[in-house]
Amino acid sequence: MEVLQTHKGEVKAANKYIGKNIKIREDVKLVQGKGHYIDDLELPGTLHMAYATSTYGHARIKKIDTSKCFTIPGVLYVVTGEELKSRLSPFMEIATPPSGNLRDYPLAVDKVRYYGEPVAAIVATDPYIAEDAAELVDVEYELLPVVLDGEKSLEQDAPLVHENIGSNVVWKGVWDLGDTESAFDRADLIVEDVVRTHRYASVPLETNGMVASYDEGSNIITVHSVNQMPMFSLPLICAALGIPPSGFRMIVPPNVGGAFGGKIINYTHITLVSYLTRILKKPVKYVETRTENITFGTHNNERIYHVSLAARKDGKVLGVRMKAIDNCGAYPRYEPAGAVIWAQVVPGIYDVRDIYVEFIQVLSNKGPTGPVRGYSRVQHNFMWERMMNALAKKLNMDPTEVRFKNLIQPEKMPYVGPSNTIYDGGNYPASFKRLLDTLEYKKWRDLQAKSRPDGRLIGIGVAAVIDSGANNFSQIKIINKDFPASGNSDVGMVIVDQFGDIVARTGTTDQGQSHATTFSQIVAEVFDTDPEEIKFQEGFDSISNIWAAHSGAYASRSAVIAGTALYYAARNLKQKVLKIAQSIMDEPISDLDIKNKEVFSKVSGKKIPLAKVASVAWSDVGLLPDGIDPGLMSYAIYKPDFKFNMPDERNRINNTLTYSYSIHATVVEVDPETFQIKILKHVVISDPGTIINPLVVEGQEMGATLHGISAALSENLVYDDDGILLSSNFWDYNVIGAKQMPDLELLQDVTRSTSSVLGVRGIGEGGGGPIGSIINAVEDAVTPLNIKLISSNISSYDLFSLNRKNEVI
């Protein structure tokens, strides 16, 4: 496997600035309220857009009367899907026909397909007026039957969400890996189960927002938006508008108030404000209300698994077969990418090679889905963790013992999985053991046993999940071989300016990941200069800043890909500095190095300030040695080699570069009367790879844990039978607060990634670890009540209802 170890210590083992707990520079302005978020932007003469939205889950639009809107002074324009149908092209779909033929516009055309879908947009001089006018849009609907459940949407007589594609199927594919037939033949037992994941959302505290303006002179539309994949979105928007990409400028402000995947499919709104600014010749601004954000901001996919797992009676899993039905809501948008992204973690964290997966993604009359923290892997990881518990139960084994039997062993690292993913190091069993020791697993088991006769319901759950980072876009070619994206790339630029200041840039956006601090640490390492001295230019701009086509902040890729690009750019620039210094100092280049913004000779001790080299390089250019161009500016575009870069005929591909893991252990207590669930202890262990800044890594881990806990115990997008979303604001869609968040114990076992240049792993996703550990713990707690859990979300009400059903039986 030597061939897979591509990077051995590009950065020297003992780093000086990489890995240091340097305080976060961004925090200083943010604690003073001095950030620059999208809603803070006030362009002169800005108009405001508001939506009128659908009050039904599925209905034909018979007539829209917008005339009343204009009775309010200040209303300037009202647009409906009817107008857009003839003026815009439908958005490009990732899937090929037939589902690739479905038509998606910024506003509902002909019918509404989910509750809350925008049906008209009003532009007014003031946001209050725009919202008033939205209330006056009069829509005549003809109700249609709704389909909400993924399995029901596959039934013969199911209502069609998009009639023109002839079914509700977006995409289906098969992964036939290894030899499941033989695995099932050899098995001592087969465990069959159903696992469901529920619908929830990332809900960053800042909603989606955008401001478009149009410059008639240059014929350029400029959009400031919170989009986290700007160069992926730009071609989609331009194609819909029918304008060349050169006529469209995409800017992302320096501060975005969180995203977690939820700021990618906002290109529908960006397209609409762009369309409107071109007509109205004034800036048009739209900021989602919270209700809109929860209704259509990006939901997580619901998935139903029917799983058969073949195992030996000692707990070793031999193979697994499953059918997964994934419900992506009314419009696929970034889907069906998620229908292949789960395959980054096909075997989970376990050494199982014979796997058969039939995957079907379907439409329904629910809000659109898209990336949500841990996108598409959360569901798959949860399935594994539920099946491990189901197997343990069947064998009457301890659930931790079953996992120890199946964890990938460290000597197999880097581990090429059954679908050619390359797990890049780490010692899973040792970490799992350390986690259990820290939790005091045995102590809790004893307490559980001792306290059961008193009626106490204590439960312990574990979940081991893979947290893949830095995706390989080639995976989309499994769906559409002609889709024009593959691999991944980003750009880093380092400048030593005319005055000797070191300035860094990347193509990434930042939604709270502290890029300025961490990227400065990488450049500081190369220049052996205090990171405080490194300036970092924040904010994305497709015209005046640098980018690569995959630039952005998603899929835990920034440190791995942009960080590497920046490292290469810094290294190259350092060489140029030394070359110029060599002629100024008249010393051989091999004797020279840089420290604290000075070039010094390791032999003579002579030194000159970096500013002196910069002055020669930029302005006093007559002094430059022959053959050296003026300027001190270096950029590098880095494209990782995934080894298995493209999918083969069995859909095998290494579809992400790094594979961090985290293992969660949760102890819960369920109140036997109220069924309230309380977390007594939660411990996490992870291997983030080389850490650039521990504060940032811990912050991401705690945040990912919060999202998991909140998803498991609280957040749930509930639709009634008519397709009306019942939880569309923060009272009903309840994200947990400080009182519900338990204390966490975070442990790390750090090993270098064998795949990434700097040894770092992407760690932002979290893999949904707490969801599995909590559901497993709750089920364990209620063992005496014989309650079986299926879903990734549980509430006291659910437990009460399930218990009552048992009583009735």
Place this chain on the structure above:
Amino acid sequence: MSGKQLVNIEINGKKYSAEVEPRLLLVDFIRDTAKLKGTHIGCDTTSCGACTILLDGKSIKSCTMFAVEADGSKISTVESLATDGKLNILQNAFWEHHALQCGYCTPGMLMSSTFLLSRNPDPTEEEIREGIAGNICRCTGYINIIKAVKDAALVMSAETGKEK
């Protein structure tokens, strides 16, 4: 909408006077009339606390009060906390503990915590959790925020001790 009313509100020691619609929310007065963008909007149902400010010394959610109701009052926003760019003890503790990531909830968190510490200079962990229960953070998991508030209380009490 007719019938504009004159309101006078003092924000961070500076007087603002404007004719506003009776329905104008106080948060919009702060952000759009006084142009103080540090106070944020994260929901439309008084749930998230990003818009928390102090009104005559008490923490309130400025999205749930009309500007006309605040007529004649004194308001403090996040912009009042630092002095000439120097962070106050609480802000410094947030920085020290990295009690924020995207920074969107931070102004509200700081104002709720400021109010808590003004009433209870030595809060327990439970009291801190209660004190920021009306503020949602989606990034940090709250743990570092709780540590920061606790730490700020300790530093403040040490400083008060010194003054005595």
